[in-house]
Amino acid sequence: MEDLAKAVDPRARFKRRTVVDSALLPWTRSDTLLIAGLLVAAAMTRFISLGSPSVFVFDERSVVEGGARIILGGGQFLSTHPPFPAEMIALSIRAFGDDPLSWRWLSASLGTALIGITYLLGRRMFASRLVGGLAALFVICDGLYLVDSRLALWEIFFFTFSAIAYLMLFRFAYSVDPFARRRTLTVMGFALGFALASKLGIPFITLLLMTACVAFLVLKRPGTPGASDAQQREARNMELYGALALIWGLSTIIFIVVFFPNYWFGWWHGLEDHVAFYFGEYRFQQKLQHSIHLSSTSPWWSWPFLLHPIIYYPQGEAVTTAIAAARSIRSIGNPILWWGALASIVVVTRQAITRKSMERGFLVLAYAIYLTIWIPFPRYEFIYYYMPSLYFGFMALALSLSDCWSGATRRWEEVALLIPFCPVLVLGLGITVGTMTIVVLAVAYLALTRRGGPKAGRMVCVLYVAATLILFVYFIPIWFALPLTPQQFGARMWLKGPGVADWR
Amino acid sequence: MVVNISLRRAFSRLILAVTLVCGPTLAYGSELHADENLLGNDNLTDGTDVPNGWQIISRLPRNPPQAAQTFVWTHSPPAPGELQLNNRTFNSVKWDHPIELERGWYSLTGEMRASGIEPIYGAAILGVEVTSSKFGLAFPDTRPESDWRKGTLYLKVGSAAKQIDVVCALDGRGTVACRNISLVRISGPPTTGGRVIDVDTVRRAELKPIFRKAKGHMWTLFSTLLLLAAIAISGWIALGPSDSQ
Numbered sequence: 001m002e003d004l005a006k007a008v009d010p011r012a013r014f015k016r017r018t019v020v021d022s023a024l025l026p027w028t029r030s031d032t033l034l035i036a037g038l039l040v041a042a043a044m045t046r047f048i049s050l051g052s053p054s055v056f057v058f059d060e061r062s063v064v065e066g067g068a069r070i071i072l073g074g075g076q077f078l079s080t081h082p083p084f085p086a087e088m089i090a091l092s093i094r095a096f097g098d099d100p101l102s103w104r105w106l107s108a109s110l111g112t113a114l115i116g117i118t119y120l121l122g123r124r125m126f127a128s129r130l131v132g133g134l135a136a137l138f139v140i141c142d143g144l145y146l147v148d149s150r151l152a153l154w155e156i157f158f159f160t161f162s163a164i165a166y167l168m169l170f171r172f173a174y175s176v177d178p179f180a181r182r183r184t185l186t187v188m189g190f191a192l193g194f195a196l197a198s199k200l201g202i203p204f205i206t207l208l209l210m211t212a213c214v215a216f217l218v219l220k221r222p223g224t225p226g227a228s229d230a231q232q233r234e235a236r237n238m239e240l241y242g243a244l245a246l247i248w249g250l251s252t253i254i255f256i257v258v259f260f261p262n263y264w265f266g267w268w269h270g271l272e273d274h275v276a277f278y279f280g281e282y283r284f285q286q287k288l289q290h291s292i293h294l295s296s297t298s299p300w301w302s303w304p305f306l307l308h309p310i311i312y313y314p315q316g317e318a319v320t321t322a323i324a325a326a327r328s329i330r331s332i333g334n335p336i337l338w339w340g341a342l343a344s345i346v347v348v349t350r351q352a353i354t355r356k357s358m359e360r361g362f363l364v365l366a367y368a369i370y371l372t373i374w375i376p377f378p379r380y381e382f383i384y385y386y387m388p389s390l391y392f393g394f395m396a397l398a399l400s401l402s403d404c405w406s407g408a409t410r411r412w413e414e415v416a417l418l419i420p421f422c423p424v425l426v427l428g429l430g431i432t433v434g435t436m437t438i439v440v441l442a443v444a445y446l447a448l449t450r451r452g453g454p455k456a457g458r459m460v461c462v463l464y465v466a467a468t469l470i471l472f473v474y475f476i477p478i479w480f481a482l483p484l485t486p487q488q489f490g491a492r493m494w495l496k497g498p499g500v501a502d503w504r
Numbered sequence: 505m506v507v508n509i510s511l512r513r514a515f516s517r518l519i520l521a522v523t524l525v526c527g528p529t530l531a532y533g534s535e536l537h538a539d540e541n542l543l544g545n546d547n548l549t550d551g552t553d554v555p556n557g558w559q560i561i562s563r564l565p566r567n568p569p570q571a572a573q574t575f576v577w578t579h580s581p582p583a584p585g586e587l588q589l590n591n592r593t594f595n596s597v598k599w600d601h602p603i604e605l606e607r608g609w610y611s612l613t614g615e616m617r618a619s620g621i622e623p624i625y626g627a628a629i630l631g632v633e634v635t636s637s638k639f640g641l642a643f644p645d646t647r648p649e650s651d652w653r654k655g656t657l658y659l660k661v662g663s664a665a666k667q668i669d670v671v672c673a674l675d676g677r678g679t680v681a682c683r684n685i686s687l688v689r690i691s692g693p694p695t696t697g698g699r700v701i702d703v704d705t706v707r708r709a710e711l712k713p714i715f716r717k718a719k720g721h722m723w724t725l726f727s728t729l730l731l732l733a734a735i736a737i738s739g740w741i742a743l744g745p746s747d748s749q
Contacts, residue, residue: 055602056667061635065667066707073663182743189736242742249736253729263725270720271728314561314600486568 025127034129035119038136042115045140046108046149051101053481057329058312060152064103068093076267077259080281084197084258085157103152110160111149115140117163118391122398124170125359130405134398137465141472142394143333143479144387147312150479155384157198159391162206164191166366169210173217173358182246185214189247193254200281202388205373207251209366214243298500300374303386304393306338307501310382313481327481328489331384332503334475335427335494336467339420341393344400347413360399367392401461407454414460418445424467427494428474541686542610543601543670548577548585548683555585562597575599588681589674598673599682600633605666605703609692610659612670614641614685615652620678628680631657633669634706641699654684658694662704 056064066079067086072093077083088106096102115136122132139145148156168188175181192210195203218240223232262268268277298308313329345367352360370389374381400417403409409417421441426434441463448456477484478492495501548555560575574597579585587599618628631640641655659668672682694700 061667069663075663178744182740185743186740238742242739245735245739246743247739249732249734249739253732253736256725256729256732263722267718268720269718270722271724272720273718274720274725276719314559 025123025129031123031129034133035116038115038119038133038140039112042112042136042140043108045146046111047105049480050104050108050150051099053313053327053329054100057151058153058310060103063152063154064089064093068103069098071261074265076265077262078277081154081200082197082255082258083261084194085152085154087258087261088157089152100152104150107149107152107156110156111145114145114149114156114160114163117160117167118395121163121167121170122395124167124174125362125395126399126402128399128402130402131395131398134401134465135395138334138337138394138398138468139391141334141468142337142390143475144331144384144390146479147329147331148384148387151312154199155387158195158203158206159387161191161195161198162203162388163391164188165195165206165210169213170359172214182242185243185246186250188214189250190254192247193251196251196255197258202370202373202385205369206388207247209369211244211247213362214247215240218243297380298383300371300381300385302500303383304338304342304371304389305501306333306335306383307495308383309333309503310384327483328478329481330478330503332475332478332492333390334468334471336420336424336464336471337394337397338390339423340417340464341390341397343416343420344397345393347400347409347416348396360396363392363396363399367396397464401464404457404460405454407457409457409460411449411456414445414457417460417464421463421467424471428471539688541688542603542605543685543687546686547579547581548587548685549579549581551577551579555579555587557603558587558599558601560597561600562595584683586681586683587672587685588679589672590679591674591677593677596673596675598633598671601670601685602667603670603687605659605661605668607661607663609690609694610661610687611690611694612641612657612659612685612687613654614672614682615654616641616650616672616680616682617652618650618678618680621674621676621680627673627675628678629671629673629675630655630680630682630685631671631673632659632701633671633673634666634701634703637706638671638673639699639701639706652683656698658690658698658700660693660700660702660704662702666703666707668703 062079063086067077067083068090070077071083071086071090079086089103092102092106118139119132119136122135123129165188168184168191171184172181175184188210192207195206218236259274268274302308309331311328311330345364348360349364351357352364367389371386374385404414422438425437428434429437445456445459448459475492493503495503543557545556550556554560555577562574574590576588576590577585578588589597591597612632614630616628616630621628629638629640631638639657641657670685670687672680674680
């Protein structure tokens with residue numbers, strides 16, 4: 001129990017972190033160089049050839065035409081998702097003109113910022129530049145995060161503002177300065193507000209998760225030395241009220257304020273109309289429960305295994321033709337990262353229990369909540385609903401690989417992390433070459449384990465980074481809509497059915 | 505002399521009237537290029553693998569031989585090019601030309617020939633796709649088997665530029681061919697009747713089901729915002745350093 005108390009004692013953590021932060025992990029030139037390098041790499045992948053395709057891709061039509069252009073034309077905003085992304089795109093259209101680059105540069109900017117935020121989050125959560133750097137690299141090299149950062153869609157707005165909220169949560173956890181805590185929660189309130197204002201539904205889960213975590217930290221915070229129990233209880237209750245009031249007050253204000261165009265143009269006359277709008281939206285969503293299941297939909301359990309991506313562009317297209325090179329955008333993630341994230345979540349779950357680690361527990365909790373929330377949903381679902389969970393999967397993978405590098409992992413954990421290479425190698429290289437490569441890797445790993453030390457773990461880490469980069473380059477044509485011959489296209493469609501396991 | 509003055513005045517007025525009426529009309533007409541086919545590639549003859557501006561889309565995966573059999577582009581000038589679709593299995597396929605339209609009126613014309621279209625579940629469509637709904641040209645008959653038929657569809661585009669897709673589509677089994685497809689801007693609503701699609705209305709209908717008319721009161725908005733601001737400020741104050749700190 002004492003260990004548990006230490007594990008959840010924020011002040012104890014703060015002290016430990018203070019030592020680590022100030023003595024071992026101050027902000028150094030390495031941090032500056034590393035984050036600058038990551039941001040440059042992210043910007044290159046997000047901004048290059050951003051105007052292509054020059055037509056609406058996937059839900060861009062809803063965001064731009066059903067959102068931004070409606071607002072610019074003084075129409076009533078009635079899209080399912082809140083209007084903040086559409087408003088930003090409307091401003092961009094007003095400033096720079098109505099073209100694909102103008103619709104998408106905001107997503108690309110937020111997608112780039114997300115990389116920096118991920119580095120800061122990983123570094124802060126685990127006092128490790130390696131964790132932060134790897135997590136940021138994984139977000140750069142993943143197909144879904146890349147595609148969503150290159151299109152005028154809602155998701156990247158939500159992901160980026162949510163990531164800011166996560167970062168603020170861990171700043172709050174390690175801070176004992178009341179002024180700093182208050183500033184941190186203010187930023188969190190704004191970030192959660194903009195997340196709520198960007199997408200319907202799932203940001204509310206983020207708000208609840210952050211609220212629960214902040215409440216947990218406040219209630220577990222040790223009292224002031226010398227104060228009576230009653231004083232301490234009163235101070236804690238006051239802090240709890242303050243934290244919740246600040247977060248919910250700010251985030252709700254922002255959520256309401258982003259709907260101002262509907263009031264400004266006279267479509268809504270009061271808050272009752274806003275409420276009525278959501279009753280209508282509820283009825284609309286209920287209708288979707290009975291609608292047909294499109295070929296792009298997939299059940300929640302299939303997402304972690306990357307079984308059924310969506311064709312973003314051209315919509316409805318599933319063709320590789322003899323008469324034209326195929327150009328398409330598909331929501332295929334980087335397979336080694338997706339399957340590695342799944343393996344690492346298993347590893348980190350066990351570590352969270354055995355080590356009683358708050359940070360690891362948070363990773364597992366957030367991953368599980370964002371995934372299981374979709375289980376009771378009766379309407380059709382898409383693979384990109386998994387992305388909030390995946391973010392924590394990437395963080396867990398970065399943490400596991402960092403442990404591998406430092407020799408802090410057990411053998412079974414390293415083996416678990418190596419398992420995802422089997423499907424990657426077999427599907428990517430074919431059964432013969434793939435199996436031979438697996439055998440070679442297994443022999444190399446066993447040889448390194450006999451030598452002792454962290455070499456075997458480092459091999460796992462190096463393999464992941466290498467595979468991530470190789471697969472990133474390999475799948476770029478699928479994410480950038482570059483032309484592929486039928487053979488090249490077919491080679492990248494690793495799963496071809498039957499059933500839900502189909503990438504085509 | 506009096507007669508001459510009257511005649512001169514009448515003539516001047518006539519000139520003025522003609523100038524006022526015809527001048528802007530001619531100027532407007534010259535800007536519109538009323539006969540210009542906005543799809544370009546008039547006879548579907550330009551292009552390498554597919555006609556310029558067109559793309560091929562299939563709901564089900566097609567391997568290269570199947571795709572080559574499904575999507576056929578014939579073009580041997582001076583005969584007009586044709587876009588053909590052949591489905592042996594149940595599938596939805598289309599030749600698709602996305603285009604962005606400014607506010608105004610448009611006329612889409614074209615010719616279509618179909619055969620072997622399944623009576624209930626199948627459809628051959630030459631027309632436009634707005635969001636996820638397809639609207640075909642109005643043809644004089646709706647037989648599943650037909651020789652070349654010419655049809656027209658009028659589009660009204662409202663407040664902002666709208667992207668639509670001109671499609672030659674086939675749902676289900678059968679064969680369809682489309683040619684002489686032309687989208688031109690027209691100066692106003694059709695005078696001869698015909699099928700009219702209001703793109704704005706279609707979009708609005710697809711965007712959202714019916715919402716009630718606004719009945720709210722502005723005080724509810726401002727009082728809620730004031731209440732939330734008060735809550736946030738009280739939270740800010742509550743989080744300040746306590747005496748014991």
